[in-house]
Amino acid sequence: xxxxxxxxxxxxxxxxxxxxxxxxxxxxxxxxxxxxxxxxxxxxxxxxxxxxxxxxxxxxxxxxxxxxxxxxxxxxxxxxxxxxxxxxxxxxxxxxxxxxxxxxxxxxxxxxxxxxxxxxxxxxxxxxxxxxxxxxxxxxxxxxxxxxxxxxxxxxxxxxxxxxxxxxxxxxxxxxxxxxxxxxxxxxxxxxxxxxxxxxx
DNA sequence: TGCACGGGGTCCTAACGCTC
DNA sequence: GAGCGTTAGGACCCCGTGCA
Numbered sequence: 001x002x003x004x005x006x007x008x009x010x011x012x013x014x015x016x017x018x019x020x021x022x023x024x025x026x027x028x029x030x031x032x033x034x035x036x037x038x039x040x041x042x043x044x045x046x047x048x049x050x051x052x053x054x055x056x057x058x059x060x061x062x063x064x065x066x067x068x069x070x071x072x073x074x075x076x077x078x079x080x081x082x083x084x085x086x087x088x089x090x091x092x093x094x095x096x097x098x099x100x101x102x103x104x105x106x107x108x109x110x111x112x113x114x115x116x117x118x119x120x121x122x123x124x125x126x127x128x129x130x131x132x133x134x135x136x137x138x139x140x141x142x143x144x145x146x147x148x149x150x151x152x153x154x155x156x157x158x159x160x161x162x163x164x165x166x167x168x169x170x171x172x173x174x175x176x177x178x179x180x181x182x183x184x185x186x187x188x189x190x191x192x193x194x195x196x197x198x199x200x201x
Numbered sequence: 202t203g204c205a206c207g208g209g210g211t212c213c214t215a216a217c218g219c220t221c
Numbered sequence: 222g223a224g225c226g227t228t229a230g231g232a233c234c235c236c237g238t239g240c241a
Contacts, residue, residue, distance in 0.1 A: 026212055044213065046226055
């Protein structure tokens with residue numbers, strides 16, 4: 001998967017997060033994951049060296065609060081965020097695009113999986129027709145119907161959960177654009193519809 | 202009730218590979 | 222060389238559980 005941030009973008013985005021409120025490193029990782037809908041979770045080895053560099057440049061300060069190291073933006077850092085506001089807007093827009101792209105990838109993967117599943121089901125069905133009648137056949141069909149019912153219920157629950165999660169994310173002030181969220185929901189809905197269709201044959 | 206222990210969560214560093 | 226990213230691992234704290 002392509003890098004979410006291009007050169008220097010992560011640095012600016014971290015500054016913008018700290019501009020909202022002072023945070024500790026782990027909090028920044030979670031904030032980034034949250035704002036990308038969980039599609040991008042930077043590792044510790046990505047965040048801390050960047051924060052150290054920002055501190056070195058005098059754009060942030062750190063305060064050791066017990067076990068935590070809380071980072072806060074300085075006036076110089078705020079000035080940088082203000083000076084590059086346009087650039088920041090572009091980064092946020094790119095982030096939204098990344099989420100949309102990932103949603104498309106998920107949709108593609110589901111479609112691929114369904115193709116394979118249909119082939120498997122067709123093969124199983126043919127093998128079943130070719131095989132001589134066995135005792136307990138009704139039980140097996142009944143079990144298969146029950147399995148299908150459960151799969152459909154799982155799909156419905158998944159769709160509801162994704163929709164709720166994304167709405168909650170926006171309500172909490174997440175910085176994905178509404179259109180990106182809608183695109184993601186639409187992609188997940190389509191994937192779920194496809195899965196249901198596939199299971200029904 | 203109190204203690205020991207294990208598991209999970211949080212926070213951080215170090216080393217390294219890859220891309221621009 | 223700078224910056225993004227992963228993996229590995231250590232230290233600390235909290236909480237649940239089992240046992241005497």
